[in-house]
Amino acid sequence: MKLVIATKNKNKIAEIKHKFSSVSGLKLLDLSAFKDMPDIDETGSTFLENAVLKARAVCDHTGMPSMADDSGLVVDALGGRPGVLSARYGGPGLTDSGRNELLLGEMRDVPDSTRTARFVCSIAVCLPDGRLFDAEGRCEGTITRQPSGDHGFGYDPVFYVASLGCTMAEIPLEEKNKISHRAIALEKTALILKGLA
Numbered sequence: 245m246k247l248v249i250a251t252k253n254k255n256k257i258a259e260i261k262h263k264f265s266s267v268s269g270l271k272l273l274d275l276s277a278f279k280d281m282p283d284i285d286e287t288g289s290t291f292l293e294n295a296v297l298k299a300r301a302v303c304d305h306t307g308m309p310s311m312a313d314d315s316g317l318v319v320d321a322l323g324g325r326p327g328v329l330s331a332r333y334g335g336p337g338l339t340d341s342g343r344n345e346l347l348l349g350e351m352r353d354v355p356d357s358t359r360t361a362r363f364v365c366s367i368a369v370c371l372p373d374g375r376l377f378d379a380e381g382r383c384e385g386t387i388t389r390q391p392s393g394d395h396g397f398g399y400d401p402v403f404y405v406a407s408l409g410c411t412m413a414e415i416p417l418e419e420k421n422k423i424s425h426r427a428i429a430l431e432k433t434a435l436i437l438k439g440l441a
Contacts, residue, residue, distance in 0.1 A: 248308050278306055291315060295367055295378070317363055320360045363399075384405075392414060395415060
């Protein structure tokens with residue numbers, strides 16, 4: 245079975261290939277193989293809605309089974325923000341460190357006991373016959389008072405995982421890829437694909 249991954253991100257592609265290595269007969273393609281693929285507006289109000297929008301658009305365009313993900317940070321004290329806007333939080337041109345500063349500034353007066361948050365990843369697999377499958381992964385944590393760590397990207401430096409005793413940015417990528425929200429969602433998706441193969 246051929247599966248088109250709705251991304252050109254080489255790091256994400258490598259992680260997906262690694263997670264799906266146990267699915268026999270699966271050949272993965274990414275969007276770099278489809279130069280005429282139009283941009284897809286992520287207009288959903290949830291991670292799953294955005295993943296479905298992307299998977300369906302790629303499936304319709306290529307005529308092949310397609311997979312897309314959407315993920316981000318959900319902070320309880322901020323009513324779920326940044327949520328689906330995680331990568332665009334604070335507006336265009338803001339860097340990862342700028343977004344972290346914005347987040348920490350908004351949470352300046354939030355007590356330690358209510359700084360709970362989670363990374364969420366939703367994955368959608370769309371088949372040309374109209375069938376749709378989805379999976380979700382979550383990683384629970386809390387928001388720190390200041391950034392710490394040089395690994396990872398995005399909100400990793402301000403996301404503390406109690407079971408690890410450190411932020412997501414203080415563990416090597418190989419370790420992160422075992423416990424992250426995306427890793428969990430990909431493992432569930434691999435089981436779905438094994439059932440389809």
